[in-house]
Amino acid sequence: MQDNDMREKLEKIISAYEELQAKMSDPAVLADQKTYNHLAKEYANQGPLAAKAREYLACCSDIDDAKEMLADSDMKEFAQETIAEAESKMPALEEDIKFMLIPSDPADEKDIIVEIRAAAGGDEAAIFAGDLFKMYERFCSSQKWKIELMDVSPSEAGGYKEIQF
16 A cells, blocks of 8 residues: 555655746746756756656556556456566665655765875875875765865875875
8 A cells, every 4th residue: 555645745846846947947047047056956956856756656656557457357467567566666766765855964065175194104104095095086086076186295105195185
C-alpha cells in the first residue's frame, strides 16, 4: 500500500519545480539578472529531487495499473512482475528522496582554504605532503571543484614543505 501523504508531497515538489521553470521564462525575471541567477541556482538544485519524485510517482502509478490488471487472468503474470519490479525500486527511491530533502548547510557554497605542511621526517614528509596534495587535487577534480594555489614551498626531494590551496 502506497503512502498517499508521500505522493502528495512529491506532487507538490514537482509542481514547485515546474513553477520555478515557468518563473525563469518570465520576461520580468529575465530582465532582473540577480533574481534570474537565484532562480536558476534553485532550479538546478531541485532538478535531481524532481526527477526522483517523478520516478517514485511512476512506480506508484505502475503498481496501481498492475493491480487493476490482476483480475484479468491473461495479464495476471505480467501484472505480478510489474508490481514486484516497481516495489523493488521504491525503497531505494524513498531513501534517495529522504536524503535529498535534508536542507543543505549554507556553508556548503563557501570556499575553503586547505594547508598542508610537511612535518618532522625530512624528505619523506615532504614527499608525503606532495602525495596528499595530489590526492586532494584529484578529489576536487572529480567533484568539478576549482583549485587555486595560494602559497607553495616546494621541497628539493620532490613534494612540498608547505602548500596552501
